[in-house]
Every structure is written in C-alpha cells, then in structure tokens.
Amino acid sequence: MSQPIDHLAAEEARHFAPTPEFAANAVAGPDLYDAAAADREGFWADQSRELLTWATPFTNVLDWSNPPFAKWFDDGELNVAYNCLDRHVEAGHGDRVAFHFEGEPGDTRTITYADLTEEVKRLANVLTEWGIVRGDRVAIYMPMIPEAITAILAVARLGAAHSVVFGGFSADSLRSRIDDAGAKLVITADGGYRKGRATALKPAVDQALADRGSGEQATVERVLVVRRTGQDVEWNDERDVWWEDVVPQASAEHTAEAFPAENPLFILYTSGTTGNPKGILHTSGGYLTQAAFTHKNIFDLHPETDVYWCTADIGWITGHSYAVYGPLANGATQVLYEGTPEHPEPGRWWDIIEKYRVSIFYTAPTAVRSFMKQGREIPQKRDLSSLRLLGSVGEPINPEAWMWFREVIGAGLTPIVDTWWQTETGAIMISALPGITTLKPGSAQVPQPGISIDVVDDKGESVGNDAGGLLVVTEPWPSMLRGIWGDPERFVDTYWKMFADKGFYFAGDGARRDADGDIWLLGRVDDVMNVSGHRLSTAEIESALVAHEATAEAAVVGASDEMTGEAVVAFVILKESFLKAHGAEGLAEQLRLWVGQQIGPIARPRDVFIVSELPKTRSGKIMRRLLRDVAEGREVGDTQTLADTMVMSTIAKQVK
Numbered sequence: 001m002s003q004p005i006d007h008l009a010a011e012e013a014r015h016f017a018p019t020p021e022f023a024a025n026a027v028a029g030p031d032l033y034d035a036a037a038a039d040r041e042g043f044w045a046d047q048s049r050e051l052l053t054w055a056t057p058f059t060n061v062l063d064w065s066n067p068p069f070a071k072w073f074d075d076g077e078l079n080v081a082y083n084c085l086d087r088h089v090e091a092g093h094g095d096r097v098a099f100h101f102e103g104e105p106g107d108t109r110t111i112t113y114a115d116l117t118e119e120v121k122r123l124a125n126v127l128t129e130w131g132i133v134r135g136d137r138v139a140i141y142m143p144m145i146p147e148a149i150t151a152i153l154a155v156a157r158l159g160a161a162h163s164v165v166f167g168g169f170s171a172d173s174l175r176s177r178i179d180d181a182g183a184k185l186v187i188t189a190d191g192g193y194r195k196g197r198a199t200a201l202k203p204a205v206d207q208a209l210a211d212r213g214s215g216e217q218a219t220v221e222r223v224l225v226v227r228r229t230g231q232d233v234e235w236n237d238e239r240d241v242w243w244e245d246v247v248p249q250a251s252a253e254h255t256a257e258a259f260p261a262e263n264p265l266f267i268l269y270t271s272g273t274t275g276n277p278k279g280i281l282h283t284s285g286g287y288l289t290q291a292a293f294t295h296k297n298i299f300d301l302h303p304e305t306d307v308y309w310c311t312a313d314i315g316w317i318t319g320h321s322y323a324v325y326g327p328l329a330n331g332a333t334q335v336l337y338e339g340t341p342e343h344p345e346p347g348r349w350w351d352i353i354e355k356y357r358v359s360i361f362y363t364a365p366t367a368v369r370s371f372m373k374q375g376r377e378i379p380q381k382r383d384l385s386s387l388r389l390l391g392s393v394g395e396p397i398n399p400e401a402w403m404w405f406r407e408v409i410g411a412g413l414t415p416i417v418d419t420w421w422q423t424e425t426g427a428i429m430i431s432a433l434p435g436i437t438t439l440k441p442g443s444a445q446v447p448q449p450g451i452s453i454d455v456v457d458d459k460g461e462s463v464g465n466d467a468g469g470l471l472v473v474t475e476p477w478p479s480m481l482r483g484i485w486g487d488p489e490r491f492v493d494t495y496w497k498m499f500a501d502k503g504f505y506f507a508g509d510g511a512r513r514d515a516d517g518d519i520w521l522l523g524r525v526d527d528v529m530n531v532s533g534h535r536l537s538t539a540e541i542e543s544a545l546v547a548h549e550a551t552a553e554a555a556v557v558g559a560s561d562e563m564t565g566e567a568v569v570a571f572v573i574l575k576e577s578f579l580k581a582h583g584a585e586g587l588a589e590q591l592r593l594w595v596g597q598q599i600g601p602i603a604r605p606r607d608v609f610i611v612s613e614l615p616k617t618r619s620g621k622i623m624r625r626l627l628r629d630v631a632e633g634r635e636v637g638d639t640q641t642l643a644d645t646m647v648m649s650t651i652a653k654q655v656k
C-alpha cells in the first residue's frame, strides 16, 4: 500500500490573509524562514543566543552522533528559572505583571515579576535546606494557583526535575508516577476549587504514599502542602509541612546556579494507547529555546502591551510550554485561572477576557465546540474587543469550529493559529505565523522555521502534495524529547523504529498536504478506518458532520462490518439552539446523507447516534477507542483516563 490514508474532503476555499495592520506590526517576518532554510542549526543557535541568557555560552549546537539521542547546545550552561524571572527584574521589568490570578470563587491576586522571583527564591531556599539538589525529582500535584508556578520554577532553579501530575488524576496514577520517577518530595495543596466545590488533593497524596506492599520503596521524604481551601486534612508530622510555615519565613536571597544545557528539566507522563504511561523527558537549553521562540513568534507577543491567556492546566505539556516556560522566558503578562469554564455560569471565560483585557487567547477545539453547543448569545453578551489573536491546540479543529471561533470570539477579524505538536515534541512544530501566513480554517498549515516535517507512505517516501500519509519529523529539533524516563528501548521502539532506515521521528498522526503544500492533520493513525479497502480518517468525516447546522461536535469510529470490513459509525452532539427549534427527529438519517454529499458515499456512516456527551480524556481529547467498543457492542474497555467515567453508560443508553 503506498498511500496509508485516503483523502476525500473537498479543498477548503475560505482563505484569510493577514490584515495590513497586523502584518505591519507582526513580530515574525519571512526572514525567519530564509535564515532557517539557509542554515538550520545556525538559525537555532542564533535564536537561542537572542532569546535566552546563557551563563556559559555554548559552542556546540547539535550533537546527533548517537541517534535518536540528541544533545543541543551541550557545552553551554544556563539556569532556566533565572531566564524566566531574575533577568526580567534586572532589566527593569520587575513591576510588570507576570500573572493576573483568578481563583474560581472569585479571589484574585496580581503577581509581578519581582513578586514571583522573590517567592521562587524563598522556596528554592527551603528546598535546598531539605537537601533537594541537581538531578533529584520532585512531584507536583496542585490546582492552578500561583504556588504551582512557584513550585515548578523553584525546582528548575535548583537543577532538579519536576514531574507535574494533573490534579484530576487519582491516587493510583499519582503513585505510579511518583514511583517511576523516584520523587524525593511532593508539593501539593489541601485542595482546590472546581465546579463550585472545594475538591481535595492531600488525601490522594496520603493514599499514594501509604499501604506499600513488601519490597516497595517509598522515595518520598517530605510533602509540602499549600493551604488553599482550608479543609481538614490528615497530617503526618514526620513528613508533612505547611507551605505557610516555611516559605514566607525563608530568605529571599538566592543566587541561581548555572547547569549544563542537557540537564533534565522535567518528566511529564503521557498515556499512549497501550501500556503504562510514558515518562517523557525534557532537558533545559533546547527546550527553553524552542518554547520561547514559538511563543514569541506564533503568538505575536508584544510583552509590554499584550495580556496572554493559555487555558491549559499545568498538568499538560501545553501548560508547561505555554503557561509557564515560553511566556515567562519572554516576559509576558498572563492570566492564570483556577477553575472550570462553566462556573458560576457558562460565560466565566468571557468575563475573564473582558476583565483583564486579554489580547491573546490559546485554547482547545473541545472548548470551542462546547461553546458552539451552548450558543453564541453567551459570549456575545461580553466585550471581547481586546482579543487580537486566537490559538488552538490538542485536536484537529474542524473548519466550522474554526469559523465560529473567529466570527463569534474574534469579531470576524482575529487570526487563528492552529498549532500542532505533542508532549514529545516539547513545543509547537506546525502552525501559521499570523503576520505572514494566509490562514485556512482547519489546517495547521506550515512547519515552523527550523523544523523539518514530511508526510510519507509506509516506506518513508514523501507522498507529495494532495495526498494523505503519515506525519514524520525528519530532522532533530531543539525541544525534542530526550527519551522515556528509565526506558531507552521503549523510546526507540515507539518513535524511531517505524522509519529506522530514514531516521525519521514517527508522530503517530495521519496527515495530508493540500495542493499548496499546507498540512492538514487527519487524526491518530490508530483511529483510521478501513472501509472496503479505503483508509478513511476520523478528522475529515467529523468535520463534515460539524459543518451541518445541527451539529456541535462529532466523533466517528470504524466498527467491524461483514460487508465492508469496517463501517463508519458516528456519534453526534447537537447544538442546543437547533434542538430547541427543530428537535432530533429524522436527523440521524439526514446527517448520514449529508456526509455522503459532502465527501462521498464511501464515507457515509452506517449508523449515526445522537448523544449528549462524548468520552474525553482529562485534557479534552476524544477517546474513540471507547466508542468503538460501544459501536461493536462490546463491554467498554479501560475508562481510567476519562474525565467523567459516567459518560460511557450515558452514551450506551442513548445508543440502544
């Protein structure tokens, strides 16, 4: 088979060139592409020198002598926290706001770069006293509060590695991550606020550290606890310490030591489709270079005037690279919000944008589609005129969701950057540059300057324009993962074996290039459906469904079928306004025919089920594997990573 994925959808005809005003003031110009094309490694070296402050300048750029184990800038030394904090204060920007914090109950704090630097220094002194040194691992299990940012940066400042575990994960998940990384310390809170309630975190930490069977070694010596909600907690006097009892008292003097560029910065666990979560390892100099570069250029950051808000939780890679490291390295002013978009009512995010005059807003398609479902009246009641750039990450954004985002949230004017990347890539790899690229709704568009991407067939041969295939990265990049913690073999097997002879990184995503060479993501290769020998992508059929006026969100899967091998089965959520006006009568059949008209009879779903929910991971990605179980009438598989475990029984009922 030469073409691993068929491409059926019609070309997107809507194109949006940057306005002359935007282009004239844009941070990134076409010279970036020229420089990177002329000398890729030299380009990254220049960017790194320009964007970061190195204590010991590097002379080596890339060491690729032992692929796939890369080293970037490896004879240089820097301190990552110094780059995010002290140097901005030294440059006279201490009074600039680093974070406008908004708690879910409505409490607020304004934290300047000077404040944050001081707080990180205090915590670094506490951790030093406790014996945390370069190379140690520290687990962070916290709500989205300023202390979480402080914790991340204090650990980085000491040259230790953090492992942030999303606060919504269970005690079991926390335990396996603490153990795999061999963490010495856990930083947590009594709890946090979500959906109008105080949720608990400390009990999960207690449980994760308790009841160890024989032979199990607990590596954790101390637990540092922020008092956020004031709820009662169990206390272990030998192990647990309140933040407020030690951090405010600690000295605010602390000199950042420089560490080698390849010093581990963090481990972040990501669950693949099979097996245990993988501890993705990122290091310092290359990671920070690409995080800062992409943040500045893709989000067109003007640090003196912009207010930037990335809605991702710090428990995900997007939170690491675009709510902590990239923006802070660039001296940006950010919004940090603790809670959910629906509390106390569905307009909370828009209230926050209005209140802080947010100018750059980075979120996920799942959020956009849930706003589409609720209706445009909610955002239209707020003043969103401060917005000048929107971003999307996490899944393909369907063209209709893209249009809605631009029209309803972006006043029909703002550019949208659809950014493709992964935990493993560390930073954005494919995206428009907003002052240069003519935007196409639904396409992630172009590799970033200095990034080499291709779409290939199973043999690793380029499929060329206007064809579908597998997305690969063909050259090492600065923020690439350096491995899987403790498992080099799995690192090689998972990402590099598929195209070993070519030395390509296999991302696991399907993609196609259109006639102009722009890249469209087609979904995970594991989710591709084989219907009568045609290999269909999830993204194209889902986008066709979302293009119908009734649909807010859709997921399709392949279910085994006697006639066709596999058949397309669709699960659709309707817009509330449509339901009210028309009801769902006859709609399933209409949607079947609609897909047939939009992209051809081969893609027409065998079944369309109207449902009220879709199964999603906690970071908002649709879990099609579980829908496949429903579609094939099987018992639903492992639902541990679901945000809401009740969803599957709701869907099962609606399908019957």
Ligand code: 6R9
Pocket (backbone or CB within 6 Å): 270, 316, 317, 318, 392, 393, 394, 395, 396, 397, 418, 419, 420, 421, 422, 423, 424, 444, 507, 508, 509, 521, 523, 524, 619
């Ligand atoms: C950053 C992040 C990575 C996977 C990736 C792909 C999907 C992310 C996307 C996108 C289409 C985009 N993905 N961004 N698909 N368009 N703009 O999400 O990291 O959680 O590791 O997920 O997410 O399938 O391979 P991570």
